Amino acid sequence: MINGIPLYWYLIVSAALFCIGLYGVMARKNVIAVIMGVELMLNAVNINLIAFWRYITPTSISGITFAAFIFVVAAAEAAVGLALIISIYRNTRSVDPEKIDSMKL
Amino acid sequence: MSRELLGTLTWLAPLPPLLSFAVIVLFTNRYRQISSAIAVVAMLTSCVLSFVVFFNAVGIGNLGEDPIRGIAYSFIPTAGSTFNIGVAVDPLGATFMFMVPLACSLIFIYSTSYMASDPLYTRFFAFLSLFGGAMMGLVVSDNLLSLFVFWELMGFCSYALIGFFYRKPSAYKAAVKAFMTTRVGDMLLLLGIVYLYTQTGTLNFFDVLHNAKVLETLAATPAVLGLGISAAGLIAILIFGGTVGKSAQFPLHVWLPDAMEGPTPVSAMIHAATMVSAGIFLLLRFFPLLQVGGPDNTAFMVVGLIGAITALLGATIAVAQYDIKRVLAFSTISQLGFMVAAIGIGAYGAAVFHLLSHAFFKALLFMGSGSVIHGVEHGHEHVAHAHGDEHGHAEELDHDHGAETASAAPAFDPQDMRNMGGLRKRMPITFYTFLAGGLALAGFPFITAGFWSKDEILADAFHGLSTGSLISTIVFIVLAFSALLTAFYTARQISMTFLGEARTEAAANATESAPAMTFPLIVLAVFAIFFGFVNVPKDFPVLGALFGPAAGWLKSFISTQLVELQAFKEEAQVFNAIPLLTSLVVALGGLGLGWLVYGQKPLKAGQTDPVEKLGGLFTFLHNRWYFDELYRVIFIKPLQAIADNYSRVIDKGVIDWALEGLYKLGVGIAGALKEFDRVIITGGSDLIGNTVRSIGREGRELQSGQVQNYLLSALIAAVVLMVFFLVLAQ
Numbered sequence: 001m002i003n004g005i006p007l008y009w010y011l012i013v014s015a016a017l018f019c020i021g022l023y024g025v026m027a028r029k030n031v032i033a034v035i036m037g038v039e040l041m042l043n044a045v046n047i048n049l050i051a052f053w054r055y056i057t058p059t060s061i062s063g064i065t066f067a068a069f070i071f072v073v074a075a076a077e078a079a080v081g082l083a084l085i086i087s088i089y090r091n092t093r094s095v096d097p098e099k100i101d102s103m104k105l
Numbered sequence: 106m107s108r109e110l111l112g113t114l115t116w117l118a119p120l121p122p123l124l125s126f127a128v129i130v131l132f133t134n135r136y137r138q139i140s141s142a143i144a145v146v147a148m149l150t151s152c153v154l155s156f157v158v159f160f161n162a163v164g165i166g167n168l169g170e171d172p173i174r175g176i177a178y179s180f181i182p183t184a185g186s187t188f189n190i191g192v193a194v195d196p197l198g199a200t201f202m203f204m205v206p207l208a209c210s211l212i213f214i215y216s217t218s219y220m221a222s223d224p225l226y227t228r229f230f231a232f233l234s235l236f237g238g239a240m241m242g243l244v245v246s247d248n249l250l251s252l253f254v255f256w257e258l259m260g261f262c263s264y265a266l267i268g269f270f271y272r273k274p275s276a277y278k279a280a281v282k283a284f285m286t287t288r289v290g291d292m293l294l295l296l297g298i299v300y301l302y303t304q305t306g307t308l309n310f311f312d313v314l315h316n317a318k319v320l321e322t323l324a325a326t327p328a329v330l331g332l333g334i335s336a337a338g339l340i341a342i343l344i345f346g347g348t349v350g351k352s353a354q355f356p357l358h359v360w361l362p363d364a365m366e367g368p369t370p371v372s373a374m375i376h377a378a379t380m381v382s383a384g385i386f387l388l389l390r391f392f393p394l395l396q397v398g399g400p401d402n403t404a405f406m407v408v409g410l411i412g413a414i415t416a417l418l419g420a421t422i423a424v425a426q427y428d429i430k431r432v433l434a435f436s437t438i439s440q441l442g443f444m445v446a447a448i449g450i451g452a453y454g455a456a457v458f459h460l461l462s463h464a465f466f467k468a469l470l471f472m473g474s475g476s477v478i479h480g481v482e483h484g485h486e487h488v489a490h491a492h493g494d495e496h497g498h499a500e501e502l503d504h505d506h507g508a509e510t511a512s513a514a515p516a517f518d519p520q521d522m523r524n525m526g527g528l529r530k531r532m533p534i535t536f537y538t539f540l541a542g543g544l545a546l547a548g549f550p551f552i553t554a555g556f557w558s559k560d561e562i563l564a565d566a567f568h569g570l571s572t573g574s575l576i577s578t579i580v581f582i583v584l585a586f587s588a589l590l591t592a593f594y595t596a597r598q599i600s601m602t603f604l605g606e607a608r609t610e611a612a613a614n615a616t617e618s619a620p621a622m623t624f625p626l627i628v629l630a631v632f633a634i635f636f637g638f639v640n641v642p643k644d645f646p647v648l649g650a651l652f653g654p655a656a657g658w659l660k661s662f663i664s665t666q667l668v669e670l671q672a673f674k675e676e677a678q679v680f681n682a683i684p685l686l687t688s689l690v691v692a693l694g695g696l697g698l699g700w701l702v703y704g705q706k707p708l709k710a711g712q713t714d715p716v717e718k719l720g721g722l723f724t725f726l727h728n729r730w731y732f733d734e735l736y737r738v739i740f741i742k743p744l745q746a747i748a749d750n751y752s753r754v755i756d757k758g759v760i761d762w763a764l765e766g767l768y769k770l771g772v773g774i775a776g777a778l779k780e781f782d783r784v785i786i787t788g789g790s791d792l793i794g795n796t797v798r799s800i801g802r803e804g805r806e807l808q809s810g811q812v813q814n815y816l817l818s819a820l821i822a823a824v825v826l827m828v829f830f831l832v833l834a835q
Contacts, residue, residue: 022820026813034813097813104810 169665290350409449596699
């Protein structure tokens with residue numbers, strides 16, 4: 001089965017997923033959707049990692065380890081991000097990223 | 106007394122007045138009595154020191170060959186040579202050390218009373234001290250360099266004192282005139298000094314003038330510029346230029362009458378003790394330079410002619426003056442002419458004699474005239490006061506007079522002899538002393554000093570005449586005529602001033618002056634009468650025998666001064682009756698004529714002076730031969746024209762033009778620098794600033810605070826990197 005599907009297919013899927021995520025991050029007018037885009041991009045990276053691990057270095061565990069770390073980080077990030085969003089929403093009554101420019105000093 | 110001690114005393118003699126000047130100027134200038142006391146005491150100290158030196162010097166037999174010398178100090182030592190500044194007393198200097206401090210002391214005493222009401226009393230005494238000190242310094246100098254320094258110091262003092270009433274325009278103009286006129290002579294003198302130095306390498310009198318070898322070398326050297334005379338002659342003539350300026354000889358005599366603008370004691374100082382005597386003194390010092398050329402050489406001719414012209418000029422002008430001091434001023438010019446003429450004919454001893462006797466009687470006459478002016482002014486104030494106030498507090502005015510008040514009332518001239526008359530009864534002491542001085546000036550026979558000294562000159566001139574000397578002949582005739590005029594104007598002056606009835610109320614109310622003023626008059630009157638007896642000729646009938654060995658003392662004392670020269674041998678003179686008769690005739694004739702015209706029938710108030718009947722000649726003489734006008738036309742006007750042209754062409758045309766060019770160049774450079782500043786420096790730094798600012802402004806846009814924009818930037822960067830690595834780096 002593994003020989004049936006070549007590596008580049010996974011990479012294409014991963015790239016597509018990354019681009020969808022990127023688009024979400026860049027273009028959505030809702031911060032929650034932006035965070036979702038970020039999740040998609042992280043998962044696209046995970047697909048890449050797993051695919052490379054499985055096809056190129058199946059004996060080493062570094063690929064799985066990276067992926068596991070990214071899951072953890074993504075979960076933590078989602079939790080923190082959502083908390084931030086709630087906080088911002090409470091202050092500004094808005095979740096539109098274009099209206100949030102308090103990072104401008 | 107030892108010679109060393111005498112030398113030291115000679116050093117000390119000029120110091121007290123100079124110190125007194127310093128003390129008055131620096132410390133006591135606010136205390137009138139103390140200042141005048143210091144000045145008088147200093148002058149008297151100097152007088153005592155000088156007398157000690159003089160009376161010791163008289164006792165030294167060979168003083169001429171071996172003078173008293175003080176220690177010499179080197180002044181400005183340079184590699185090759187030094188100037189040694191020292192003091193010396195030879196017979197000539199010794200006689201001056203008698204006359205100068207004596208006359209100065211009397212003038213100082215007189216001034217304490219005469220100037221008593223002047224607000225600038227202390228200043229007056231300061232300058233007077235400096236004046237006296239400078240003259241003393243000049244007399245004891247043993248070299249031409251320090252002599253010249255004192256000479257110029259006197260020039261300055263005369264300037265300061267003639268212009269003492271500096272608020273009066275005529276006074277400061279006279280001061281400037283005196284200074285500028287004597288300057289012309291001083292320039293010549295300086296040239297003479299330089300020429301002497303280049304020829305001999307020394308300025309010491311004794312190295313040059315008492316050294317026959319040096320003198321004869323100088324006489325053998327032809328002068329520069331091919332003038333056709335010897336170096337000795339040229340130096341003598343140049344130095345004589347200094348005398349012409351200082352002693353007011355024709356053609357530089359014009360300053361002396363105007364110097365009357367100073368206070369009367371200053372006039373006495375200038376006319377008797379210091380200024381004009383200094384000029385003659387210098388010429389007497391340099392007599393050997395004249396002498397070495399032989400009788401009738403060019404230098405002698407020049408000196409003799411100038412002297413004769415001056416004597417005649419002064420005497421003629423004095424006849425037609427009304428101002429009492431101006432008459433005396435012109436008589437001084439005339440008498441100085443006598444002395445210079447005497448030197449011009451080689452009559453050395455006679456010149457010294459006349460200078461000394463003249464100093465005494467002219468100081469007397471000036472102070473006498475000051476006393477008269479004082480008295481008349483006093484009378485004028487008395488009258489003015491009595492008219493203004495019936496109760497009359499005229500006595501209180503005693504201490505409120507002086508020349509300052511005179512200048513305040515120009516309507517009445519207390520110096521005009523027409524405003525006087527009859528003062529004989531009002532001012533007896535002044536009258537009799539003035540009479541003594543006047544008779545001495547006129548040369549009244551046998552009993553006045555002036556007779557003996559003038560007779561001596563005429564006798565020497567006649568002696569020259571009999572040996573066929575041209576200059577002696579001229580001098581004899583001119584001087585005899587001048588002496589006649591002298592006697593005449595003296596008689597006129599005395600008659601107009603003292604005889605007859607008072608012509609103004611001021612003269613009628615004149616009062617005798619204070620003792621401080623009359624005392625010096627009495628002392629000087631004694632000298633004016635008796636001084637002549639120091640030099641009665643040995644072979645004079647009766648009197649010569651009467652004086653025995655003392656006869657002709659001054660002449661024999663002074664003549665040891667001169668070295669024996671090949672070219673000039675004075676032969677023993679035998680007594681000749683003709684010059685004696687001449688001097689008797691001119692003196693008595695002049696006085697008699699004056700008596701006939703003025704004395705017998707004294708002028709009444711409002712009557713015109715008989716000399717005015719001379720018409721055009723009177724106007725000519727009264728206006729002093731139009732010398733001032735002539736000089737104005739030939740010197741002052743062209744000089745002014747040159748100055749104006751100079752200011753227009755050189756100053757404005759060249760110097761101003763060049764300066765303006767420089768100014769414009771500067772402005773141009775500054776403008777260019779300004780542009781450079783503006784464009785490069787300012788522009789450059791602005792550019793940097795602006796660039797940084799605009800970069801900042803642009804860069805600021807990147808930080809929108811919107812997270813999506815940041816991500817877009819990151820994306821672009823990633824794409825760029827990707828393209829770079831994938832495409833370009835392959």
